[in-house]
Amino acid sequence: MVTSLRPKSGPTRRYHFPEFHDETLPSGIRLVTAPVKKLPLATVLVIIDAGSVNEPRGKEGIAALTAAGLLEGTSRLDGAELAEKFEQLGTSLESGADWDSAFVKITTMSDKLEEATQLLGEVISSPVFPEREIERLKAERLAEILQLESEPRGLADEKFSEFLYSPESRYSRPDEGSTESVSSLSRENVNQFYQSNYRSGATTVIIAGDVTPERARTMVTDAFQKWPTGSAQKPQLTTAARTNSRRVHIVHKSEAPQSELRVGHVGLPRKHPDFFPTMVMNAVLGGLFGSRINLNLREVHGYTYGASSSYDWRRGAGPFVVSTAVESEVTAPALTEIFLEIDRIRNEKISEEELSLARDYLEGVFPIRYETTAAIASALATLVIHDLPAEYYDTYRKNVHNVSTEAVLKSATSHLHPAELQTVVVGDAKMIRGSLADAKFGDLLVHNE
């Protein structure tokens, strides 16, 4: 027989987020170095204030196209040669753009770090954006958009953003652009976006791993000699909602065996003072496996394989969203449960037991999140992008710990807005329209039928 005596926790061991050095080089580039000696590896992550929110109207997708275009050749090497050079060093270059910034990243064995960083500097500072490759990247993005049409999860996310934000908001349109906007992009647009946004004052190089600050400084100084100074213009962003009344949008997909659901509203910007209570509130509502929404929809009702809620933390107010996929027949009852859970967390305090589950999890899991050089670099990027204080990770656990049931209730009542919930259902309209109309969750609109 296995003993019925539950083990007690041992004494906790201290953990510190890796120490890091933060400096501005004479070129204007910010350099953040986190020496981590565990394995002979390092991650170099370059972030530039050149994300989707920096795009001119009508040119959506230019940030992603520019970031991808960096890899397609420099004045010395073409795209195929670049890929070969990096990969012979055992690393490969990734690049991309999200809402707030563009990034270029490598993880490499530390004995190849100088060579790889030198090459990385070349990629960022002397791209040529060949016409043929830019056209190919556009065609690949158009193929991706086409793929979304048959991919219910991605389609639901995209439609949710569209129906959530005012058409004036950059957030209402796909971060990598639509068929229309991408088709209109030219090599000249790419070059222009690059020239006006890729500047030293908008650039941070983060190196985490088997490296010293001195070595990092020398490498980055050598690799970024040709980097233009100055900063990019701050983008103007509106995050207004499209509507303040409840709507339910069915995006028809014939014969879909499940309904892919998104329910939510405009959330909060990352630097909101209620960040910590809101994160804990969301953990209880739908952030954890043991959260109310997942236990209700999955373990009590068996409606779904999984259900969760999340805040997408951006510089501007990103969405708050509940996501799940349920068997078509139970679409209306599943939505009823989701609305009910959102009401419930606003109407009464969560129990101390629920609070401690969320709090203990968030505090305890902290060191597990930073096991790899890539994860440490990405955590440092969060500091930079959101301009958080240097001691942010040292005080994180204390800040989580200080959240009370009262603070959770206050966050829920202030930041969850049941009357404004927007619902997107990607599913078979023939099967679900009647029950959704009967349920009167809000104005019902059917698309793509």
Place this chain on the structure above:
Amino acid sequence: MGLHGGQFTTMRIPIETFHLDNGLFVTLSEDHTAPIVAVNLWYHVGSANERSRRTGFAHLFEHMLFQGSAHVGSNEHFELIQRAGGTLNGSTWLERTNYFETVPSNELALALWLEADRMGELLPAMTQEKLDTQRDVVKNERRWAVDNQPYGTMLERMQELVFPPSHPFQHSLIGSMEDLTAASLDDIAQFFSTYYTPDNAVLSIAGDFEPAEARQLVLEYFGPIASGKGKPPLPPMNLPPVFGKRLREVVYDNVSLPRLFTAFRSPVFGSEKYYAASVASAVMGLRKGSRLYRSLVRERQIAADVSAFTFDLAKGTDLLVVDVTARPETGIAQLEEEVERELDLLYREGVTELEVRRAVALIETDLVASLQSAGERADRLSMFATYFKQPELINEQANRYREVTTQGVNDLISERLGQNNRASLLYVPKEGIESESALAVAASAG
């Protein structure tokens, strides 16, 4: 070959092993750089062990292992680990099922006790109601990940295409809706007593712990569990090295772009020739410098994406798969022809030294990067212990890859990449084939 000297050649993770009297094989690997520890259990049972008309059972059973045991309530396993600040999950594959948690190191005892309780005394907690709920959850998992996901049926269709009927790898891992409906509590009890026994499991602990204390805890919690009575042997699994003929299946589905998976029988995971096959697959489809990416995506621009991988099956035969997604304007026949041309070229002319070096360099960095995480280290220790009884193989992988020669890769290609060893699984957009001519093209493409 002496190509890749330096720091990495001497990098090894420490490993200790021991057995309990009941047959449980335990591996330990210490690392005190962060106060976290990973606990990982592999049971040597997967969908290959399922009886007929019970497809999907191994995976459904994995779900039931989170529904409580003698001293743990339903879903309490999840709650206790998350409350402790840990992460956890389980997964099912053709040959094994694994369960794992990473926790703050002061919670090692809790993770071990929870695993022991469900290994020792699962059945008292099993009820019809829990089974019914998890059956619904799994059916929804099937709808979500397989039926309502473009190309989501790839794994089960590939298994069906490339393995002969009655071969243990031939049937679906996630299972059919009918078989899931038929699963009963009796099936649960029988599966548990046959396969979830200490002598059919490996326990690995990696991270921040004191070995003497860990041994003591393992002995205390797992020691009292009785060994099993042995499991029924699997039917014969060995297969000839090649299919012996061309296999092809066309699937008309809710997808936007045609996509062609080409599979080859290849040497089983861990065998000497496996490493040559793994390098061959990386030469063909690992990242943007790979041969097929360069040719089909970058130069000829007929593909939107390309990759290649091995299934890593340790018995019978492995599979090497080349995966090419067409660009919207690429015809179905053209997709097949162009991929075929590349494969024929590779078969005729082989690969170069430079291509092999690129592939090995990338694989090495990925191997080292994966060892950063305690959970990954524990999982790989369990894998090598389960398949080969040799967890120390984790430290040999970089050398095995470094020993692969261009000649070795080319020999492998000659043996396995010919016309007599290709199976094509072609997905075609259902909406695109409504016109007669497109149908005719699809039908004549093979």
